[in-house]
Amino acid sequence: MSQSITLRVNSQRRTFSADPEEPLLYILREEFGINGAKYGCGLHQCGACMVLADSKAEPTCLRPCGSFEEIEITTLEGLAKDGGLHPVQQAFIDVQAAQCGYCLNGMIISAAALLESNPHPSESEIRAALNPVICRCGTHSRFVKAVKLASEKPNPGL
Amino acid sequence: MKKHQPSDTGRRSFLKTTGHLMIGFNLLPLAFCQTKGATNEIPAYPGIPLRPHVDGKLVDSWIRLDAEGFLTVLSGKQELGQGIKIALIQIAAEELDISPDRCRIINSDTGQTANEGFTAGSNSVEGSGKAIRNAAAEARRYLLAMAAEKWSTSPDSLSVTNGTIKSPKGDEISYWKLLEGKHLEGTVTGTAPTKAPRDYRYVGQSLQRDDIRKMALGEPHFVHDLRMPGMLHARVLHPPSYHAKLESLAPTAVESMPGVVKVIRDGSFLAVVAEREYQAVKAREMLKSLAVWSEVPLRPLPRELAESMTTSLGKVEEVQMSPGIAETIKSSTISLQAEYFRPYHMHASMGPSCAIALWEEELLSVWTATQGVYPIRATLADLFSLDEEKIRCIGVPGSGCYGQNGADDVSGEAALIAKKLPGRPIRLQWMRESEHQWEPYGTAMAFRLAAGMDAEGKILAWDTTLWSDSHSTRPNGRAGSFVSARHLDTPFEFRKGGFSAGSYRNGIPEYSIPAKQLQLYNFAGPLRTSSLRGLGAYANTFAMESFLDELIHRAGKDPIEFRLENLEDPRARAVLEKLAEKADWKSRQKTALNGFGIAYSRYKNSTSYFAALAEVDIDKANQTYRLKKLTGVIDSGLVINPDGLRNQCEGGMIQSASWSMLEEVRYDGNGIISENWSSYPILRMMDVPEVEVHLIDRPDTPPMGAGEAAMGPVAAAIANAIFDATGSRIRDLPLKAEKIAWNTL
Ligand code: FES
Ligand code: FES
Numbered sequence: 001m002s003q004s005i006t007l008r009v010n011s012q013r014r015t016f017s018a019d020p021e022e023p024l025l026y027i028l029r030e031e032f033g034i035n036g037a038k039y040g041c042g043l044h045q046c047g048a049c050m051v052l053a054d055s056k057a058e059p060t061c062l063r064p065c066g067s068f069e070e071i072e073i074t075t076l077e078g079l080a081k082d083g084g085l086h087p088v089q090q091a092f093i094d095v096q097a098a099q100c101g102y103c104l105n106g107m108i109i110s111a112a113a114l115l116e117s118n119p120h121p122s123e124s125e126i127r128a129a130l131n132p133v134i135c136r137c138g139t140h141s142r143f144v145k146a147v148k149l150a151s152e153k154p155n156p157g158l
Numbered sequence: 159m160k161k162h163q164p165s166d167t168g169r170r171s172f173l174k175t176t177g178h179l180m181i182g183f184n185l186l187p188l189a190f191c192q193t194k195g196a197t198n199e200i201p202a203y204p205g206i207p208l209r210p211h212v213d214g215k216l217v218d219s220w221i222r223l224d225a226e227g228f229l230t231v232l233s234g235k236q237e238l239g240q241g242i243k244i245a246l247i248q249i250a251a252e253e254l255d256i257s258p259d260r261c262r263i264i265n266s267d268t269g270q271t272a273n274e275g276f277t278a279g280s281n282s283v284e285g286s287g288k289a290i291r292n293a294a295a296e297a298r299r300y301l302l303a304m305a306a307e308k309w310s311t312s313p314d315s316l317s318v319t320n321g322t323i324k325s326p327k328g329d330e331i332s333y334w335k336l337l338e339g340k341h342l343e344g345t346v347t348g349t350a351p352t353k354a355p356r357d358y359r360y361v362g363q364s365l366q367r368d369d370i371r372k373m374a375l376g377e378p379h380f381v382h383d384l385r386m387p388g389m390l391h392a393r394v395l396h397p398p399s400y401h402a403k404l405e406s407l408a409p410t411a412v413e414s415m416p417g418v419v420k421v422i423r424d425g426s427f428l429a430v431v432a433e434r435e436y437q438a439v440k441a442r443e444m445l446k447s448l449a450v451w452s453e454v455p456l457r458p459l460p461r462e463l464a465e466s467m468t469t470s471l472g473k474v475e476e477v478q479m480s481p482g483i484a485e486t487i488k489s490s491t492i493s494l495q496a497e498y499f500r501p502y503h504m505h506a507s508m509g510p511s512c513a514i515a516l517w518e519e520e521l522l523s524v525w526t527a528t529q530g531v532y533p534i535r536a537t538l539a540d541l542f543s544l545d546e547e548k549i550r551c552i553g554v555p556g557s558g559c560y561g562q563n564g565a566d567d568v569s570g571e572a573a574l575i576a577k578k579l580p581g582r583p584i585r586l587q588w589m590r591e592s593e594h595q596w597e598p599y600g601t602a603m604a605f606r607l608a609a610g611m612d613a614e615g616k617i618l619a620w621d622t623t624l625w626s627d628s629h630s631t632r633p634n635g636r637a638g639s640f641v642s643a644r645h646l647d648t649p650f651e652f653r654k655g656g657f658s659a660g661s662y663r664n665g666i667p668e669y670s671i672p673a674k675q676l677q678l679y680n681f682a683g684p685l686r687t688s689s690l691r692g693l694g695a696y697a698n699t700f701a702m703e704s705f706l707d708e709l710i711h712r713a714g715k716d717p718i719e720f721r722l723e724n725l726e727d728p729r730a731r732a733v734l735e736k737l738a739e740k741a742d743w744k745s746r747q748k749t750a751l752n753g754f755g756i757a758y759s760r761y762k763n764s765t766s767y768f769a770a771l772a773e774v775d776i777d778k779a780n781q782t783y784r785l786k787k788l789t790g791v792i793d794s795g796l797v798i799n800p801d802g803l804r805n806q807c808e809g810g811m812i813q814s815a816s817w818s819m820l821e822e823v824r825y826d827g828n829g830i831i832s833e834n835w836s837s838y839p840i841l842r843m844m845d846v847p848e849v850e851v852h853l854i855d856r857p858d859t860p861p862m863g864a865g866e867a868a869m870g871p872v873a874a875a876i877a878n879a880i881f882d883a884t885g886s887r888i889r890d891l892p893l894k895a896e897k898i899a900w901n902t903l
Contacts, residue, residue: 100239100558138812
């Protein structure tokens with residue numbers, strides 16, 4: 001069942017042996033030591049497991065890792081570039097947008113994807129982009145505020 | 159990419175150390191819990207040597223200065239996302255005059271921290287905060303006395319700047335130089351002077367939480383992120399319903415699956431252990447398809463529940479009696495009676511519960527997101543008939559829990575599984591369906607309220623009868639509180655505790671009413687229950703403040719004015735007055751398409767004051783409504799961290815809106831139907847209202863917990879707003895649009 005698979009995660013290529021049907025989430029956590037993407041439901045209902053797949057926010061808890069071979073995968077860990085945080089990450093810290101923080105990965109990844117395609121979104125566009133991600137702690141109002149703040153930065157989609 | 163494994167030193171000491179108490183020491187406090195990096199001014203935090211906790215009376219149990227240049231705070235309370243770490247650091251930093259960025263905190267570890275019971279009921283700042291404040295003040299007094307002796311001067315003449323003591327003559331010495339490696343051995347007498355609030359520098363500031371940065375960067379933070387050498391992954395297959403028994407299982411097909419290390423069957427407790435996490439997930443699926451269960455149907459069914467509650471009387475608990483109250487109510491000019499209902503609600507943590515357990519030579523270590531490391535240790539001791547000293551429970555943050563979710567159960571199960579594979583750390587995470595179906599819910603509750611009012615709108619009597627199952631079945635030293643311990647071949651019996659005060663929390667109105675009565679019937683319901691944010695206060699306040707709104711409407715009065723007229727406590731009045739002012743209550747724009755609802759409560763009748771306003775818009779064409787905005791005012795005494803307090807209130811308001819408008823655990827005879835987010839929908843981004851929070855700071859009064867204060871008032875405020883908009887009084891939660899009488903609009 002196992003076969004050789006090559007993935008590009010956070011600009012690093014790695015070849016490893018795994019069952020190509022294994023969902024990407026487990027590979028990220030076990031092969032790549034990723035913490036950002038998390039298991040929340042395994043059903044595409046909660047967004048805990050989001051990554052950027054070719055700049056689009058995508059859940060990873062069901063889709064087989066083998067199908068990501070030609071895709072550029074960026075995780076929460078890979079958003080910070082050249083020593084600086086991604087504007088969305090910085091805004092989440094500035095606004096103190098978290099309670100338990102389990103949803104943060106999905107929220108930040110979805111917001112980063114939104115700002116890359118739409119650097120100055122309206123509030124309803126922000127809400128729509130973050131809607132696939134569950135937050136049980138009720139931190140939503142701060143997420144909206146943080147994404148607005150990031151969108152006011154010179155290079156929000158970075 | 160960064161390396162997110164524990165540091166090499168961590169791993170080495172983890173592997174080599176034989177002393178039990180040293181297990182994981184370097185691994186956790188250094189590599190995992192304390193990651194704030196070194197900066198130009200501040201060197202890397204070196205950690206503190208592990209010293210077992212002796213006694214809560216010692217300064218050293220709360221405050222340590224062993225790490226050169228750093229203050230380490232120890233607290234038995236767990237970070238649950240409520241920002242307790244930074245609040246406790248602020249308190250300690252304040253008393254010792256050390257900049258908070260030189261402070262670190264270690265939470266909940268039976269190997270090091272004091273036994274502070276459970277992190278619950280919003281009591282962390284009140285309890286742990288007070289202990290830490292006193293210990294820090296004691297430490298300061300001790301250090302100043304030492305320096306004074308050294309310089310032959312009086313302690314009163316000395317000052318402290320960021321951990322350095324200075325004399326008027328220009329002598330200077332830091333706390334750490336002064337101690338020369340000695341411990342703070344004194345006891346906390348409680349007599350050391352604490353700072354006056356007007357001198358506060360750190361308390362009262364919105365200092366940022368360090369952990370938010372870690373989480374935003376994807377650094378390891380959660381118990382889910384712990385990785386240990388030789389770790390194996392486990393999954394549990396719970397029975398299909400509460401009373402189901404495993405009849406048969408042929409496990410060979412599972413055992414031969416790739417990566418599977420072991421299938422564990424003990425009575426109806428079933429688990430698999432595999433090398434890789436996904437292999438464990440697949441093996442569990444296979445197990446599920448092979449296991450044959452005998453089932454016992456659940457009763458009463460949801461449609462029979464409310465009636466079965468209010469007709470199964472049993473033994474009444476007379477919490478407060480007022481003889482002749484029924485007569486008073488009957489003979490009043492206005493006499494009202496109504497029944498209210500709250501269904502079962504879920505904690506529904508976003509991250510399914512997770513724990514890691516390791517058995518080594520009859521010693522058990524458990525990394526757990528429990529709310530109480532000591533109580534769970536006692537419960538594990540009962541499960542394994544083991545001395546408590548042979549168990550170490552180390553608290554690691556989990557997904558927000560809001561009460562007792564699956565965190566305790568998963569810890570007990572991980573320990574049961576790890577027992578079968580000594581020497582291997584076992585990481586067990588629940589599947590989504592396990593969290594939804596097996597967590598202990600907030601219980602269903604039923605209320606019968608009656609009140610009498612005179613012609614002027616003065617309430618003369620208020621009579622409450624309520625029915626409720628238990629609000630607390632937490633681990634208490636008896637293994638039967640772990641759900642899976644009840645499924646073992648030799649099962650542990652589950653006994654409910656006798657704590658009924660959670661059921662009638664906030665059941666008696668604070669309003670000035672001459673006659674008040676409250677009676678409770680403890681009801682043994684069909685579903686598993688335990689503590690959920692606010693316990694009975696949520697539904698009691700929903701029922702009370704909705705019913706009060708009915709009375710106010712009958713009296714034709716203004717809901718804020720009416721409450722002000724009937725509340726004596728000036729702090730209660732102040733939150734309502736501030737709400738009226740901030741929300742511009744008097745000039746609100748009432749139209750045919752909107753509604754405004756007010757509610758108030760003082761949590762537990764003794765802690766934080768909270769007043770809420772809800773605004774709803776109705777959509778007649780689509781027969782639905784939208785919660786547009788929630789405004790809250792809170793007074794929780796001295797405010798330690800204003801932004802942290804605001805954050806907690808915002809979260810509570812949104813969570814309560816979700817419970818109140820959407821949520822009810824669905825089940826039928828075969829078990830729980832609400833098994834994921836589509837069968838148990840909660841409020842999502844598109845439907846979350848705007849929230850606004852105002853604080854009343856009272857620096858001269860003790861700080862009080864705030865996490866639960868919003869829950870009840872928000873529920874009633876929304877119900878009252880719906881009534882204001884539509885004339886429909888919804889008395890059974892959730893406040894679904896289909897319960898509104900649209901045809902009368
Ligand atoms: S874990 Fe993937 S969407 Fe929930
Ligand atoms: S902050 Fe806890 S789930 Fe969002």
